[in-house]
Amino acid sequence: MTQTNIILLGPPGAGKGTQAKRLVDERQMVQLSTGDMLREARTSGTEMGRRVAAVMDAGHLVTDDIVIGLIEERLTTGKAGGGYIFDGFPRTLKQADALGDLLQRLGQKLDAVIEIRVDDEVLKDRIVGRYTCGNCGAVYHDKYRPTKVPGVCDTCGSTNMKRRADDTEEALRTRMLAYYRDTSPLIGYYYALRQLTTIDGLAPMDTVAEAVAKVLDKR
Ligand code: ADP
Ligand code: AMP
Numbered sequence: 001m002t003q004t005n006i007i008l009l010g011p012p013g014a015g016k017g018t019q020a021k022r023l024v025d026e027r028q029m030v031q032l033s034t035g036d037m038l039r040e041a042r043t044s045g046t047e048m049g050r051r052v053a054a055v056m057d058a059g060h061l062v063t064d065d066i067v068i069g070l071i072e073e074r075l076t077t078g079k080a081g082g083g084y085i086f087d088g089f090p091r092t093l094k095q096a097d098a099l100g101d102l103l104q105r106l107g108q109k110l111d112a113v114i115e116i117r118v119d120d121e122v123l124k125d126r127i128v129g130r131y132t133c134g135n136c137g138a139v140y141h142d143k144y145r146p147t148k149v150p151g152v153c154d155t156c157g158s159t160n161m162k163r164r165a166d167d168t169e170e171a172l173r174t175r176m177l178a179y180y181r182d183t184s185p186l187i188g189y190y191y192a193l194r195q196l197t198t199i200d201g202l203a204p205m206d207t208v209a210e211a212v213a214k215v216l217d218k219r
Helices: 016-027 033-043 047-058 063-078 091-104 120-128 169-183 186-190 205-218
Strands: 006-009 030-033 082-087 112-117 131-133 137-140 196-200
Touching: 006 016, 006 120, 016 030, 016 082, 016 137, 016 205, 030 033, 030 063, 030 205, 033 063, 033 082, 033 186, 047 169, 063 091, 091 186, 112 186, 112 205, 120 169, 169 186, 186 196, 196 205
Parallel strands: 006 082, 006 112, 030 082, 112 196
Antiparallel strands: 131 137
16 A cells, blocks of 8 residues: 655644645545544543643644654654554644654655645634534534434444543644744644645535545655
8 A cells, every 4th residue: 555644734724634634534644643642542541642632622732752752752653554644743833843753764765745725714613613523533613514314423323422522622722823923833843844735614514525635646
């Protein structure tokens, strides 16, 4: 199987997780979401999970060492399938450098960085309307992607729908600040490395998916 490794870059609510899930289904790629990994650590009650809980709920970034450690563990022990989708990682220049080093060490490379660009105005609406299936992780939205049967996951039939503790207007303000201060410099960084492609994240989900597919197929 050919392996393609990509980063999905964009602010909270841009649609990274939504597009990552489609790539997992359609291309057998492996989604590596540091947000999901940290939430799992909290649910399973690990020491690290307890330590990061308050930081996450307030919308701050957790330390580079923690997330780099999580990614390193997955890259060195997990299956790569059709390639990795880095979703929500890297979020700082230090994380970007660590990812470059890790991939190099493993004899792999980064094939593309896809910036999903949106206007800030849509993010509040997307974030406060988001809910996910607690069983399979499918991502829904009150207005833009409701389940066909209210409260029942289209994918797995579970009725365990969840809303995130940090999907509030207040935490979003902090998350946006973190995005502009720490993560948005990565756009310039990957542009300079000639790895960046920017796509329109304001378009409907299917159109965004077509734009992502075009970037992958061009390669
Ligand atoms: P991210 O992973 O970047 O934080 P998500 O993929 O979870 O973002 O999307 C945030 C919310 O916006 C979800 O409720 C999702 O259903 C919705 N959404 C995602 N992409 C779009 C889109 N192109 N148009 C409208 N709503 C979208
Ligand atoms: P996400 O699911 O990507 O929206 O991430 C949710 C929260 O997890 C963020 O607001 C941070 O607190 C934390 N987090 C996830 N990924 C990272 C990362 N790469 N670096 C630092 N903190 C992260």
